Every structure is written in C-alpha cells, then in structure tokens.
Amino acid sequence: MLQVYNTYSLEKEDFVPQEAGKITMYLCGPTVYNYIHIGNARSAVAFDTIRRYLEWRGFEVNFVSNFTDLGDKVIAQGEKEGLTEQEVADKYAAAFAADTRQLNIKPATSRPRATEYMEEMVAFVERLLDQGQAYEVNGNVYFSTKKFKNYTALSHQNMEQLEENAAGRLGEEDQEDKHDPTDFALWKSESRPDVVAWPSPWGLGRPGWHLECSVMNDQLLGETIDIHAGGIDLTFPHHTNELAQSESYHHRQFVRYWLHNGFVNVNDEKMSKSLGNFVTIHDLLKTDIDPQGLRFFLAKTNYRRAISYSPDRLDQTQGELDRLYRTYQGLLSAKGIAAAGQVSQQVQNQVAELEEAFIEAMDDDFNTENAVTVIFDLATFANKVQNQDNATQGDLECLANRLQTWLGIFGIEQLTKEIVLTSEQEALLAERAAARAAKDFQTSDAIRDQLLITGLVVRDSPQGQTWELN
Incomplete structure (x- = not known):
C-alpha cells in the first residue's frame, strides 16, 4: 500500500485518491524573474520523480505547475534589465523550460501563468468579501485569519507567536489597515506609474501572492485536489494562506495530501547570495557536467530530507551513475546462448524479488534512497549474469529492460553513449x-x-x- 507523509497530519498516511486510478497534483512553480537555483530544481526533480513513479504504477496524473509572472521581484528585474514585466516573465519562463528540459523533467499537464486568471481572481475575492471572510480598506482587500478555524493547522505554529512576529514585520500603514497583524492581502491597490495594474471593484490593483495558486487550483483541478506539493519553506505563509482562503471559499477540504521537499544547502551551508554560494542550474548546465548526473544527485535522496550540494558530491554521484551506464552497456553488448525471450528461472526469480523491494521502497513515502540501493543490487546481479557462460539472450534483455525502467522513473533515460571508433x-x-x-x-x-x-x-x-x- 502506497503511503505518503502528509505535512498536515505530520504522519504517513495510506494514499487513496479521490477517483480510482486518477490523481490531481499541483506543484508551486517559480516566480519567473531570474534563472532557477538548485533548490528550485530539487523541487521540480523530486516531484517529477514522484509523478513518474505514480504513472508507472498505473495512475493517470493531472499535473499542474504554475508560473508567477508578476510581483515586485519581476518589476525590479525589469527595471534592472530595461524590460517590461511580461518580457522578464517570458525570458525566464523560456529559460526554465530549457533548463528543466536538460534535466529531463516532463512538461506539466498545464503550466498556467498568474496573469491569465485575473478575472477569476477578482471573482474569488468578491465571494470571500460577500461571505464576510475578507474586508476592504483603501482599495486593499485582506483575509481575516481569525475568522478561519484552525488557521495554523498546516504550519503547526502558535497563533499568539504568529501575531507577535507579524506585528513586528508590519509598517505603520499596514498596522492601520489590517484588523489583525496576521491578516494577509488578497488584493493590493496599485498606483505606481509604469506598473501594470488590473481593474477591480476596489480600484486598480494586483493580486496577493497566495491568491493565484488557489484560483488556478480551482480552475484547473477542482475544489479538492489529491496532492499539493512544494518546498518546505512554502508551508507558511504561502500554503497556509492558500488553504485558508480556498476552504473558506468552498467550505470543503482543499488538499488531501500536502507534500513538501527539504532544502538544498551548498557546501553544508544555507544557500544565500550574501554568502556567495548561490548556484543556478543555468550556470551549472553550461559546464561539462552530465545533466543526468545532476538530476540523479537531486533525485536519489528522499524528497523530504535536506541535501547538501558540492562539486565533490556531484562527482561522486556521477561515478555511481557511470557504473550503471557500464552495466547497461555491458548487457547490450553481451551475447547470450539462446534466443531472445527465453529468460532463465534464476533471472525471473531474482528480478521479481528485486522489483518487490523496489516497489516497497517507493511505496514508503517515495523512499528513493532505498530504491536506488535496489537498482544497484540489480546492477550487481546483472554484471554477474552477463559474465556467465550460460546466460541467455532473454536474461540479458530482461535485466537491461528492468534497469532502464527503474532508472527511467528517476528521469535517467539516456543510458548509452554513441562511440565512434577511430x-x-x-x-x-x-x-x-x-x-x-x-x-x-x-x-x-x-x-x-x-x-x-x-x-x-x-x-x-x-x-x-x-x-x-x-
């Protein structure tokens, strides 16, 4: 039975989708104002691997991941580069597509942009106002957290501490406008010149960050979704606020399973521009590294655990992957004693046993570490078989197929390198x-x-x- 760790309950739970054989899954995508860093890539790789495994197990996965194509970061980058907000978003959305393509991340079923859903966002806010869950002050609309039961249920934080922290972050203007320091913006009034704003009943403005994901979930996946995924840093406030506004809007459960991936550190330190250890995927991919080696590095650790990037650790992972390349190439090059399709009982039994172990690992909250161990056990067995005088062609093909399939779940699909001999x-x-x-x-x-x-x-x-x- 597949079990997943639900951040909401802090427990592993049996995974049962709403509709048998089908899964709705939403991953918070990047704000497209710069090249993605290695932490962004880790989230994309981790949940692409999970998606691939679910599809291998026979599920049809409707996978939605958004682009946030507006906001102060986009505006600031546009001023820096002399581009409009849309030009900035287009440039870095294209860069995201190119970089993730090299990491063999499957295209999302839908890749919506926030700016495509402005009318729906305004309507969403209007309904929350009508329900008394939100209030308007000076063209700004705020969500009232105190009117939502169990606001801290996802983040597992103390409400009193949240109030104290929020009050310390707010400016005088915000203090005057908000009924409570923990209330958050659904709609922000916008009067800056040369900044794009959208019409609303409260005047020209822009949506709050949290609003877009609730609306795109609602429009593309429905009122309740199976999986909502993202980095652990999004648990609060982003996912907490998404949950509050969506469940207030529909009066029903928003997400059945919340999945969050761990951080990526660099050389055992938190990644930060101020520390000079900020690593973008765009820059890494311009070096001579094997993109599949980078993908394998990001995928092989269980998604909930933090990982630490360093060139040495990446080299070590590349060496491990090269061993698997050699095994696969050896299976293709070796010649068996019998025709294809004739698989010995020994190989059938061992592959069945290993596949059971592989599924057991991945069914345990996608334990990729244990699954990788099984892949190397398969490789060890395959190396032994291909060196036996009595290996059949069916044995070799069966082992090569299984190795290719399991590595394919990890997004490693190019297992051979063309060799042109002099x-x-x-x-x-x-x-x-x-x-x-x-x-x-x-x-x-x-x-x-x-x-x-x-x-x-x-x-x-x-x-x-x-x-x-x-």
Whole structure:
C-alpha cells in the first residue's frame, strides 16, 4: 500500500485518491524573474520523480505547475534589465523550460501563468468579501485569519507567536489597515506609474501572492485536489494562506495530501547570495557536467530530507551513475546462448524479488534512497549474469529492460553513449581479439593498455570483449 507523509497530519498516511486510478497534483512553480537555483530544481526533480513513479504504477496524473509572472521581484528585474514585466516573465519562463528540459523533467499537464486568471481572481475575492471572510480598506482587500478555524493547522505554529512576529514585520500603514497583524492581502491597490495594474471593484490593483495558486487550483483541478506539493519553506505563509482562503471559499477540504521537499544547502551551508554560494542550474548546465548526473544527485535522496550540494558530491554521484551506464552497456553488448525471450528461472526469480523491494521502497513515502540501493543490487546481479557462460539472450534483455525502467522513473533515460571508433581503435580491437583467441594474453594486455591511452576502456567476458569511453 502506497503511503505518503502528509505535512498536515505530520504522519504517513495510506494514499487513496479521490477517483480510482486518477490523481490531481499541483506543484508551486517559480516566480519567473531570474534563472532557477538548485533548490528550485530539487523541487521540480523530486516531484517529477514522484509523478513518474505514480504513472508507472498505473495512475493517470493531472499535473499542474504554475508560473508567477508578476510581483515586485519581476518589476525590479525589469527595471534592472530595461524590460517590461511580461518580457522578464517570458525570458525566464523560456529559460526554465530549457533548463528543466536538460534535466529531463516532463512538461506539466498545464503550466498556467498568474496573469491569465485575473478575472477569476477578482471573482474569488468578491465571494470571500460577500461571505464576510475578507474586508476592504483603501482599495486593499485582506483575509481575516481569525475568522478561519484552525488557521495554523498546516504550519503547526502558535497563533499568539504568529501575531507577535507579524506585528513586528508590519509598517505603520499596514498596522492601520489590517484588523489583525496576521491578516494577509488578497488584493493590493496599485498606483505606481509604469506598473501594470488590473481593474477591480476596489480600484486598480494586483493580486496577493497566495491568491493565484488557489484560483488556478480551482480552475484547473477542482475544489479538492489529491496532492499539493512544494518546498518546505512554502508551508507558511504561502500554503497556509492558500488553504485558508480556498476552504473558506468552498467550505470543503482543499488538499488531501500536502507534500513538501527539504532544502538544498551548498557546501553544508544555507544557500544565500550574501554568502556567495548561490548556484543556478543555468550556470551549472553550461559546464561539462552530465545533466543526468545532476538530476540523479537531486533525485536519489528522499524528497523530504535536506541535501547538501558540492562539486565533490556531484562527482561522486556521477561515478555511481557511470557504473550503471557500464552495466547497461555491458548487457547490450553481451551475447547470450539462446534466443531472445527465453529468460532463465534464476533471472525471473531474482528480478521479481528485486522489483518487490523496489516497489516497497517507493511505496514508503517515495523512499528513493532505498530504491536506488535496489537498482544497484540489480546492477550487481546483472554484471554477474552477463559474465556467465550460460546466460541467455532473454536474461540479458530482461535485466537491461528492468534497469532502464527503474532508472527511467528517476528521469535517467539516456543510458548509452554513441562511440565512434577511430580506424586505429578498430585495428587494435581486432588485433586484441585475435591475440585472445590465440591465448596470447601478454599481447592482449599490452593492446588493452594502448587502447586506454586512446580513451577506450576494454573489458572481457565469456561473450567477448566490450568497450566504452574512458
């Protein structure tokens, strides 16, 4: 039985979607004012991996992830670059698409932008006002947190402490407008010149940050959704406020399961521009790293745990992935003794046992760490089988297929690298094969060393020699 850790209950719960075989899932996307950093990418990779696993288990996943394409950060970046808000949003939304494509993140079912739903946002706020859950002051509309029961249920915070903290953050103008320091803006009056604003019954303005996700959930997924996902830093205030306004609007449960991923630190320190350790995916992908190695690094740790990025840790992960590449390539290169489709009982039994362990790991709140251990157990077994004289072609194909499938759930789909041999390498390989056939192992070893200098690693098995790039 699949279990997920629900931030709302702080417990693992049996996962049962509203509609059998179908899942509605919303992931809070980025504000598109700059290139995404490694923390943004970790969230995108983690929930793409979860989505892929759910689809492999047979669910149809309606996956929505938004772009916040307005706000002070977008405005400030536009002033810095001499661009309009829309030009800034278009530029960095395109960069997000390009960078996540390299990380093999599947396109969302829907990728809405906040600015596409202004009429719906205004209508949403009007209904909350009609219900007495919100109030208007000087063209601003605020949500009254005290009128919503269990406002802190998701964040598990103390309301009195929230009031004290909020009061300390508010300016004099906000203090005068708000009925309570914890109340939050649904709509903000906008009078700045050269800043885009939208019409509303309360005058020109812009939506509050939390409003957009509630409205897009409502429009694209429905009143109650199965999974709402995002970084742990969004639990409060963003997701807390989403929950409050959505449940006030519909008077029913907004989200069945809240899933939050952990932080990404850099060299064991919190990532911060002030510390000079701010890492963007855009910059990383311009280096000679394997994008799949970066993806594997972000995916292999359980999504709820914090991870620490460093070049050394990324290199270590790349070495682990290279081992899996070699295993897969070896399975493709080896030759079995029987026709395809004939899988030995030994391989059938072992693969079935490993698949059960893989599912058990992923069904335990998507425990990718244990699932990766199972993948390496499969690779160890596959290396053993491909070196056996009695391995069948069906054995090799079965193992290659299973390795490809499980790595595909992790978004690792390109397992082979095309090797174009030089004429010198081809001649040396032929000479070495002849030497081994003649049992002249001294010459064979010497040629292997020559090939290594040319960048080719040669390995031997009962089926013959195989090679890969060094």
